[in-house]
Amino acid sequence: MRATRIFQLYARRLAALGLAALAGGAWAAAPALPDSPQAWRAAAQADIEAAVQVTRENHPGARDPHNPRFLANLDAARLHGLALAAKVNDAAGYTAAVEGFNVRIGDGHAGIRARIDKSARPPMRWPGFITVWRGDALYVHSSQAPEVAVGSKLLGCDGRTGEQLVRENVFSFEGRVGEAGQWWSDAPNLFIDTHNPFITLPRRCRFEFQGAVREHTLAWRELDAEARRLWVVSENGDARPVGMFEARKNRAWVSMPTFHPNEEERAAYRALTRDVETNRARWLAFDAVVIDLRKNGGGSSAWSVDFARALWGSERVRQARSAFSGKSEVWWRASPANTEYVFSMAQTLAGQGSEDMAAWARRNAEGMRAALARGDDFHVEKRDPAAAAPDALEATAPFTRPVYVVVPGNCASACLDALDVFTRFPNTTLIGAPSSADSTYMEVRRHPLASNLAVVIVPNKMYVNRGRANGQIYPAAIEVRDVAWSVETLLKTVEADLARRR
Secondary structure (H helix, E strand, C coil), X not given: CCCECCCHHHHHHHHHCCCHHHHHCCCCCXXXXXXXXXXXXXXXXXXHHHHHHHHHHHCHHHXXXXXXXXXXXXXXXXXXXXXXHCCCCCHHHHHHHHHHHHHHHXXXXXXXXXXXXXXXXXXXXXXXXXXXXXXXXXXXXXXXXXXCCCCCEEEEECCEEHHHHHHHHHCCCCCCCCCHHHHHHHHHHHHCECCCCCCCCCCEEEEEECCEEEEEECCCEECCHHHHHHHXXXXXXXXXXXXXXXXXXXXXXXXXXXXXXXXXXXXXXXXXXXXXXXCHHHHHHCCEXXXXXXXXXXXXXXXXXXXXXXXXXXXXXXHXXXXXXXXXXXXXXXXXXXXXXXXXXXXXXXXXXXXXXXXHHHHHHHHHHHHHHHCCCEEECCCCHHHHCCCCCCCCCCCCCCEEEEECCCCCCHXXXXXXXXXXXXXXXXXXXXXCCCCCEEEEEEEECCCCCEEEXXXXXXXXXXXXXXXXXXXXXXXXXXXCCCHHHHHHHHHHHHHHHC
């Protein structure tokens, strides 16, 4: 089981569509909001202090002997966040202050997530166009501004380069500037106005299109329904539901937009795996298989592992995973709140009919409780002997046809776990964007703050000796720099590579 990765960009886009429950989880009643600038400042300061305390008491990093800088980063984040909080006047300022705090921690599985309804803030705005990052700059993906053509490259605004603007206006308050994939996922937020009081919006920008350079004065306006749609489409293109279809004759397109599936999606994953197993001759005859991870924000790695076992063979996958991460250990931070959460997770899994996963969670919760009784910081998960033991002799024919994996820039958590498995096989090629990265801290829960304005993100476990290093990304073997990512565009990239191989 892996944690669902919390991505600020994706959460904002869901919220822009009114899908707040998906963006932040199932919330209680809306919080009572502060009623003055002084109250907003006090709330921001109190919540940052409380988040630091919750993190110290529960986050594995606070006791991680392999990461001695974690607490120093947390202290630096506290000071930075409090400095911002001292200037807060409203909901937008509160949100910006806690996001500035998060950035200084530098871990997507730590920090604060505000849960303030969008009605408490001024409407988001845009300048009439949506941009995407394509490796070297921002490009216009869609436009309602006649002066700004689709496909135009941003050169800069107000005397600053596009890269400078992204660093100052975006990465000072969200994302991790050192990860290549975060540029693909977060840099486009340069042209989404959330009323952050700590930045200056671009006013006059220069664009290059078909060799000509033009300057354009931005006209910021409310982000209406069509703009919201374009914003979401710019990131996800035409990503499909869970399942497989033949995008071309003998080209299997496998959509995996989530590893945190609902009941319908779980059924679709099981049907997909059964199809690979029962119609293996058909799969072996495909010219190529494309695994599409667009929209995937993490969840449980079990879904990608099950598919990999069906495609490449259970014993081959076991051997590949053992060679990659056979020395990995899982350490669970044994705090009272973490332990209670893992017990509740076991109940939830049992209610979903996942008895094996429920038993796994229950074993670790009991181990955490025993560690607490001993005064130990961690419960070290016992390795499952069955996972290291060879399966029955592999009976399936090896799958050697080309496999292409479409990687979005925000691929992290269980999405990266999928890449850990898929890339063990030499017939796999990553296309699209470089991925994001993970720390070694996983299995998050949301710890509510007394203000009810935000929650603290708390991982419950950490990996030691993981095959993939802390902060390691997966670069794309073939970056797809087309402005629009559609099945058709991505398929052209696949077919060009297939033609090159012949």
